[in-house]
Amino acid sequence: MRLVVRGPDGSCGSVPFDGDAISVGRNEENDLRLASRSVSRRHCRFVRSGAGIVVEDLDSTAGVWVDGAAVRGRMHLVPGQRIEIADWVLVLEAEDGSHEP
Numbered sequence: 001m002r003l004v005v006r007g008p009d010g011s012c013g014s015v016p017f018d019g020d021a022i023s024v025g026r027n028e029e030n031d032l033r034l035a036s037r038s039v040s041r042r043h044c045r046f047v048r049s050g051a052g053i054v055v056e057d058l059d060s061t062a063g064v065w066v067d068g069a070a071v072r073g074r075m076h077l078v079p080g081q082r083i084e085i086a087d088w089v090l091v092l093e094a095e096d097g098s099h100e101p
Helices: none
Strands: 002-006 012-016 021-025 044-049 052-057 064-066 074-077 082-085 088-093
Touching: 052 064
Parallel strands: none
Antiparallel strands: 002 012, 002 088, 021 044, 044 052, 052 074, 064 082, 082 088
């Protein structure tokens, strides 16, 4: 699995989901740094949970949105869902680029 990341300027990249978690935020100590004032220092994290992935909002200011719904605490994800963090869009994908686990 990997997170495909599209920035507010149209830039695109990906982060492989190699370990148990990916931390996301404005702070340089995060695994995925989103350099924007609208992103909290410790915004959220993606955690491996059994065979799936969970996103957890870490009490961020702007929140985390999955397919237009606000994440309250934790939410299980399926490949292909649109995750919005401020002006950034992330999509969970299988390594082959498909939306299948």
